Amino acid sequence: MPKLISPRVKSYVYSLAAQGYTAADIYALMEHDRALYGHSLPSLRTVQLLVKKYRQQDPTETWHITDCDNPEDAQIVLAHFRHAAEWASEHGLPLPKLSQRMADMLIRVHRAAPDIPLWLGWNVALGLLEGANPDYWHLLLATKPWQSEQANQHFYGLAASFWGAPVGSGEDDVLKRYPLGMTPFHLLNR
Numbered sequence: 145m146p147k148l149i150s151p152r153v154k155s156y157v158y159s160l161a162a163q164g165y166t167a168a169d170i171y172a173l174m175e176h177d178r179a180l181y182g183h184s185l186p187s188l189r190t191v192q193l194l195v196k197k198y199r200q201q202d203p204t205e206t207w208h209i210t211d212c213d214n215p216e217d218a219q220i221v222l223a224h225f226r227h228a229a230e231w232a233s234e235h236g237l238p239l240p241k242l243s244q245r246m247a248d249m250l251i252r253v254h255r256a257a258p259d260i261p262l263w264l265g266w267n268v269a270l271g272l273l274e275g276a277n278p279d280y281w282h283l284l285l286a287t288k289p290w291q292s293e294q295a296n297q298h299f300y301g302l303a304a305s306f307w308g309a310p311v312g313s314g315e316d317d318v319l320k321r322y323p324l325g326m327t328p329f330h331l332l333n334r
C-alpha cells in the first residue's frame with residue numbers, strides 16, 4: 145500500500161464514489177483502467193477508507209428528478225446521469241446513483257458556465273466538492289479554456305502566475321497544483 149495516494153487515484157476513487165459505487169466495485173475497476181497505469185494502486189482497505197471519507201463528506205440522499213423545481217436544472221443532472229450510465233454499462237457496473245449534493249454542484253457549475261462539456265463539468269463539480277484549491281476551479285470556470293486555443297492559453301498563463309509553472313518532481317507534484325494536468329481543453333471540446 146502506498147503511503148501517499150496519487151491525486152489521480154484519489155480523484156478516480158472519489159469520482160466513482162460520487163456515483164454510488166462500492167469500494168469493492170472501485171477496487172476491481174482500478175486494476176484494469178488504463179487511466180491509472182503507472183500509478184501505485186492502494187489496497188482494498190485504503191479504497192474502503194477513501195469511499196467512507198467521501199460518503200461522510202456527502203451524506204445526502206440519492207438525487208431524484210423531483211428534487212428540481214426548475215426543469216432546466218433537471219436536464220443538467222439527467223445529462224450527467226446519462227453519461228455516467230453509459231460509462232457504467234461499458235464497464236459492467238450497476239446503474240449509478242448521484243447524490244443531491246453532487247447534483248446541486250453540477251447544476252451550479254453548468255449555471256456558471258452553460259457551455260462547459262459534460263466531462264469537464266463533472267470534474268469541476270467533483271473538484272469543488274473535494275475542497276482542494278477551489279481557486280483553480282473558479283479560474284477555470286472564469287476563463288473558459290474549452291472555448292478556444294486562446295482561452296486555453298490565457299487560463300494556463302494566469303494559472304502559472306499564481307501557482308507556478310506546471311512542472312515538478314513528477315506527475316503527482318503537478319496534479320497538486322493543476323488537478324487536471326496540462327489538458328488542452330479546447331481540443332477536447334470537439
